Amino acid sequence: MTHVSPARNQSDKALYGGTSSRRITVRDIAAAKERAEKWPMLTAYDAMTASVFDQAGIPVLLVGDSMGNCHLGYESTVPVTMDEIALLSAAVVRGTKRALVVADLPFGSYQEGPVQALRNATRLAKEAGVGAVKLEGGERSADQIELLVQSGIPVMAHIGLTPQSVNAYGGYPVQGRGEEAAQQLLRDAKAVQDAGAFAVVLELVPAELAAEVTRSLHIPTVGIGAGPDCDGQVLVWTDMAGMTDGRVPRFVKRYAQLRQGLGDAARAFAEDVVGGAYPAEEHSFH
Numbered sequence: 173m174t175h176v177s178p179a180r181n182q183s184d185k186a187l188y189g190g191t192s193s194r195r196i197t198v199r200d201i202a203a204a205k206e207r208a209e210k211w212p213m214l215t216a217y218d219a220m221t222a223s224v225f226d227q228a229g230i231p232v233l234l235v236g237d238s239m240g241n242c243h244l245g246y247e248s249t250v251p252v253t254m255d256e257i258a259l260l261s262a263a264v265v266r267g268t269k270r271a272l273v274v275a276d277l278p279f280g281s282y283q284e285g286p287v288q289a290l291r292n293a294t295r296l297a298k299e300a301g302v303g304a305v306k307l308e309g310g311e312r313s314a315d316q317i318e319l320l321v322q323s324g325i326p327v328m329a330h331i332g333l334t335p336q337s338v339n340a341y342g343g344y345p346v347q348g349r350g351e352e353a354a355q356q357l358l359r360d361a362k363a364v365q366d367a368g369a370f371a372v373v374l375e376l377v378p379a380e381l382a383a384e385v386t387r388s389l390h391i392p393t394v395g396i397g398a399g400p401d402c403d404g405q406v407l408v409w410t411d412m413a414g415m416t417d418g419r420v421p422r423f424v425k426r427y428a429q430l431r432q433g434l435g436d437a438a439r440a441f442a443e444d445v446v447g448g449a450y451p452a453e454e455h456s457f458h
């Protein structure tokens with residue numbers, strides 16, 4: 173009889189480090205919670221970067237509306253349009269083979285109600301080929317989540333700090349501090365789970381509260397600035413790779429210094445051109 177160790181068995185199915193090469197589905201995400209497996213998610217906004225993360229084994233890629241400030245030069249996520257999300261989501265899907273691609277529904281594309289949400293989510297599923305969409309809000313967005321899920325579009329919810337409301341907050345403050353705010357966050361978490369969300373992002377909430385939400389839900393939580401006890405962790409890729417210019421939020425850990433590296437490459441190229449060192453003989457045709 174062939175002996176298969178439980179650890180090896182587990183790693184075959186693992187979202188990160190697993191051996192399956194087919195595209196990951198929302199059911200795989202749910203199964204990871206049963207195994208108490210932690211998993212990474214990164215944003216991606218173009219095919220080339222997405223292919224790097226896909227080949228690195230990142231199981232879930234988010235075409236975040238953070239493309240507004242990271243990629244399109246806006247001040248916040250508020251101006252991002254459906255056309256922009258659809259274009260870059262299609263690129264990320266084309267650049268990946270294994271990752272589940274989730275696209276943010278941008279500000280103004282679902283707030284009018286469930287029918288508007290369904291029209292825009294359907295466009296991202298059909299036109300870009302994403303496997304799921306994400307939208308902001310707990311109890312306030314439950315009707316939208318319910319109609320999308322009933323219509324066959326998996327939904328990742330997003331509660332705690334919801335950056336599309338930056339003008340209402342007047343900034344990006346930590347959420348869920350104090351008993352009343354904590355109870356509201358727990359109600360929001362239950363509401364999105366009951367509406368059928370397959371996972372929920374918890375942004376900028378105290379670690380203890382995020383741990384409590386994670387324990388009390390049967391769907392996975394994905395933390396950003398929400399402490400170590402969430403099921404998954406997500407970061408904006410330009411932040412974690414050291415590409416973002418200037419100050420980054422306290423929850424960011426930088427795993428590379430791409431901004432420095434890319435600037436160095438640009439300066440080295442410029443000096444070679446100005447000094448005549450590039451192109452050399454091996455770069456020339458006769």
Ligand SMILES: Nc1nc(=O)c2c([nH]1)NC[C@@H]1CN(c3ccc(C(=O)N[C@@H](CCC(=O)O)C(=O)O)cc3)CN21
Nearest residue numbers: 238241242249335344345346376408411416421422423
């Ligand atoms: N590049 C980038 N990274 C992100 O994580 C991100 C975006 N853009 N754009 C959309 C939102 C905005 N985000 C932010 C932005 C700033 C803080 C921030 O600095 N918050 C304060 C909280 C202090 C408090 O309330 O106690 C901080 O100091 O971390 C947090 C999240 C997260 N999202």
Ligand SMILES: CC(C)C(=O)C(=O)O
Nearest residue numbers: 215236237238373406
């Ligand atoms: C940071 C994540 C959760 C996000 O919504 C985004 O990148 O837009």
Ligand SMILES: [Mg+2]
Nearest residue numbers: 236237238276
């Ligand atoms: Mg977003």
